[in-house]
Amino acid sequence: MVYTVIEQVVNGIVSGSVYAIVAVGMTMIFGVLRAINFAHGEYYMLGTFGAWFAIDYFDLPYPVAVVIGVVATAVIAVVVGNFVMQRIVGAPAEAGVLATLGVALILQNTIILVFGGSYKFFSGGYIEPVTLFGFTLAEQRILIIIVGLIVFVGLELMVTYSRIGKAMRAVSQNIECCAVVGIDVRHVALWTFILGAGLAALSGVLTAPVNVSVYGGMGELITFKTLPIIIMGGLGNVRGTFVAAMILGIAESLVATYVGLQFRDTVGFATLMLVLMWRPHGLFSAQARF
Amino acid sequence: MTIDLSRRGFCIGTALLGFQTISSGVLARSEDGTVKLGLVAPMSGPNARYGSFSLRGAQMAAKEINGAGGVGGRKINIMAGDSQGTPVEGVSATRRLIDQDQVDFIIGDVSSSVTLAMQPVAEDAGVLLLNAASSNPKITYKAGVGGFKWTYRNYPTDENRALIVLQYAAEKKGFTKYAVLSVDTDYGRAAIEFTKKYLPRFKSQILTEDYYKEGEVDFRSVLSKIRDSGAQAIIMYGNADSTPIVGRQMIEVGIAGKIPLIGNAEFNTASTIKAAPKALEGAIEAAAWLPAYDSEKSRAFVEKFTAEFREAPNNHAYVHWETVHLLAKAIEQAQSIDREKVRTALSNIHYASAVGEVTFDDHNQARLPMILLEIENGKPAIKGAYSADIDYPK
Numbered sequence: 001m002v003y004t005v006i007e008q009v010v011n012g013i014v015s016g017s018v019y020a021i022v023a024v025g026m027t028m029i030f031g032v033l034r035a036i037n038f039a040h041g042e043y044y045m046l047g048t049f050g051a052w053f054a055i056d057y058f059d060l061p062y063p064v065a066v067v068i069g070v071v072a073t074a075v076i077a078v079v080v081g082n083f084v085m086q087r088i089v090g091a092p093a094e095a096g097v098l099a100t101l102g103v104a105l106i107l108q109n110t111i112i113l114v115f116g117g118s119y120k121f122f123s124g125g126y127i128e129p130v131t132l133f134g135f136t137l138a139e140q141r142i143l144i145i146i147v148g149l150i151v152f153v154g155l156e157l158m159v160t161y162s163r164i165g166k167a168m169r170a171v172s173q174n175i176e177c178c179a180v181v182g183i184d185v186r187h188v189a190l191w192t193f194i195l196g197a198g199l200a201a202l203s204g205v206l207t208a209p210v211n212v213s214v215y216g217g218m219g220e221l222i223t224f225k226t227l228p229i230i231i232m233g234g235l236g237n238v239r240g241t242f243v244a245a246m247i248l249g250i251a252e253s254l255v256a257t258y259v260g261l262q263f264r265d266t267v268g269f270a271t272l273m274l275v276l277m278w279r280p281h282g283l284f285s286a287q288a289r290f
Numbered sequence: 291m292t293i294d295l296s297r298r299g300f301c302i303g304t305a306l307l308g309f310q311t312i313s314s315g316v317l318a319r320s321e322d323g324t325v326k327l328g329l330v331a332p333m334s335g336p337n338a339r340y341g342s343f344s345l346r347g348a349q350m351a352a353k354e355i356n357g358a359g360g361v362g363g364r365k366i367n368i369m370a371g372d373s374q375g376t377p378v379e380g381v382s383a384t385r386r387l388i389d390q391d392q393v394d395f396i397i398g399d400v401s402s403s404v405t406l407a408m409q410p411v412a413e414d415a416g417v418l419l420l421n422a423a424s425s426n427p428k429i430t431y432k433a434g435v436g437g438f439k440w441t442y443r444n445y446p447t448d449e450n451r452a453l454i455v456l457q458y459a460a461e462k463k464g465f466t467k468y469a470v471l472s473v474d475t476d477y478g479r480a481a482i483e484f485t486k487k488y489l490p491r492f493k494s495q496i497l498t499e500d501y502y503k504e505g506e507v508d509f510r511s512v513l514s515k516i517r518d519s520g521a522q523a524i525i526m527y528g529n530a531d532s533t534p535i536v537g538r539q540m541i542e543v544g545i546a547g548k549i550p551l552i553g554n555a556e557f558n559t560a561s562t563i564k565a566a567p568k569a570l571e572g573a574i575e576a577a578a579w580l581p582a583y584d585s586e587k588s589r590a591f592v593e594k595f596t597a598e599f600r601e602a603p604n605n606h607a608y609v610h611w612e613t614v615h616l617l618a619k620a621i622e623q624a625q626s627i628d629r630e631k632v633r634t635a636l637s638n639i640h641y642a643s644a645v646g647e648v649t650f651d652d653h654n655q656a657r658l659p660m661i662l663l664e665i666e667n668g669k670p671a672i673k674g675a676y677s678a679d680i681d682y683p684k
Contacts, residue, residue, distance in 0.1 A: 011510050112334055118339035118341075119336075119338070121561055123565075127538055127542060128541075136543060210538065212534045213507070213531050213535060215531075217335055252508075252511075256508075257512065262474045262500065262502065264506070
């Protein structure tokens with residue numbers, strides 16, 4: 001009994017790590033651009049497709065495919081960032097919603113047009129089980145947890161010590177003052193967006209070996225998992241996002257086991273409602289952004 | 291000069307214009323010189339793989355028929371509609387095909403939930419809906435003497451499937467304890483409903499029961515629960531794209547090779563077996579058809595399809611290919627594309643398919659066998675073909 005509960009919590013931590021890497025990018029983009037990026041799941045999809053393409057067409061090893069997936073997504077993010085995201089800085093909230101929804105549709109359907117609508121099989125990665133303290137976990141899932149921790153520690157260091165990180169924090173706190181003191185807000189917005197999209201892609205390529213199937217519409221589910229996480233974590237709050245992602249991952253895992261797999265997707269928004277009833281501004285809204 | 295348009299004049303004028311549009315549409319339909327055949331299938335979304343195979347199968351059949359001079363001198367023109375595997379999109383696609391494209395007949399859908407939603411639409415329009423791949427028994431409970439006179443199905447039902455699978459698992463494998471992991475659709479739910487009907491006959495029980503949403507990618511929690519439940523087999527009625535994921539995650543939780551999958555979710559596809567060979571070994575499946583089926587017509591189809599698309603066909607490619615040929619034969623016998631005449635011809639047809647002769651019962655359900663197979667040494671081994679009369683509710 002206790003063994004099963006612990007195992008499900010470990011499963012939840014793995015899912016939570018994936019959600020956290022995707023959601024942190026989305027929350028940072030919100031912090032800087034004040035817009036919820038409804039196309040965020042599509043960067044997760046693009047990263048996965050990039051890696052799948054590298055493996056399937058060029059027979060490249062998985063680690064190389066990971067780099068290709070992330071870099072290809074970052075290149076697309078530069079284009080979208082320049083043509084769309086920079087323009088929504090300071091624009092009304094509706095503009096951000098419509099623009100990012102439009103980008104999501106274009107990216108998703110372009111992939112379907114180029115590669116077809118059917119599922120592709122992702123053959124890379126390391127799925128052999130490893131037994132640790134009596135629990136079995138695939139190598140790939142251990143990798144996901146490790147990379148998740150590295151990403152969060154790295155982000156903490158970046159926003160605390162690096163020049164661009166400090167600029168991101170500043171922009172997220174007060175755009176007008178940043179403009180007055182000479183910070184190039186559009187430049188910061190672009191870099192935040194590229195970083196966020198790259199993290200979503202990284203999460204996609206890490207998950208692909210265990211999720212196996214790759215298809216154009218795969219990003220939608222991730223976007224809708226990410227939304228309650230970033231709201232729960234307090235929009236724009238990195239540490240809050242991490243905790244909220246873990247809460248969601250573990251709650252989903254326990255619900256799938258003890259209530260039913262079919263109720264898994266309801267957990268996110270049900271947990272969100274409960275949290276918002278208790279703390280209307282999210283779990284960590286009192287703290288400063290980033 | 292000004293034109294004084296009264297409200298009554300406007301209404302009469304609009305009605306006349308509408309009538310003209312409808313009548314010109316009817317003329318277009320009958321004088322086009324082709325057979326317009328609508329095909330509703332999931333061309334995008336989680337079940338797009340099914341749609342892609344269905345379209346290829348149907349197009350290959352149309353090409354063969356057209357190449358041989360057409361049907362009654364008319365070429366078959368396939369017009370595809372994307373259901374995305376959802377009832378709402380399936381109904382929109384059906385309406386578009388009927389109202390805008392003026393199709394003569396419709397084949398569709400792969401998903402039972404979509405077909406159930408399409409039935410009343412086809413009935414209202416008086417368009418023949420020939421289903422080639424949905425297995426929920428309710429589709430033909432409601433057809434023929436059950437109500438919808440325009441719906442036919444050229445595919446076996448889940449009631450037969452549930453019985454055959456359970457019987458083989460109990461009698462040949464000695465299984466009595468099962469875990470359920472099925473897709474949360476009319477197909478997955480109905481298959482389990484009928485499995486439960488036959489459980490007492492084989493003194494068997496279900497220990498855990500879970501249904502997954504299409505597109506689900508994380509089965510680990512449920513698979514761990516199944517591992518600890520004492521189940522001897524997992525009853526899975528699902529979609530093909532979930533099977534490799536389930537297989538891989540069975541390896542992860544350590545039940546691959548210990549608890550086999552039984553039911554139907556394309557366990558026999560080469561790419562699925564390749565994704566998780568250890569998990570798929572020993573899987574038991576009842577299918578309407580599979581590429582390894584040994585008949586001259588079936589072998590010729592597999593050879594031709596593989597040569598044309600550089601990929602082996604799946605069940606959906608076959609059933610759609612066969613159903614287009616079946617419809618063509620009905621049109622030929624009716625010597626017309628008049629819907630009523632074709633419907634009558636279909637009710638009385640004796641069609642030699644690759645798996646046996648097709649005739650329809652009074653519920654417009656084709657009498658077809660199910661093929662039972664088991665994955666042995668990474669390949670599907672056919673264990674027999676079984677058919678049974680359907681026990682319609684009174």
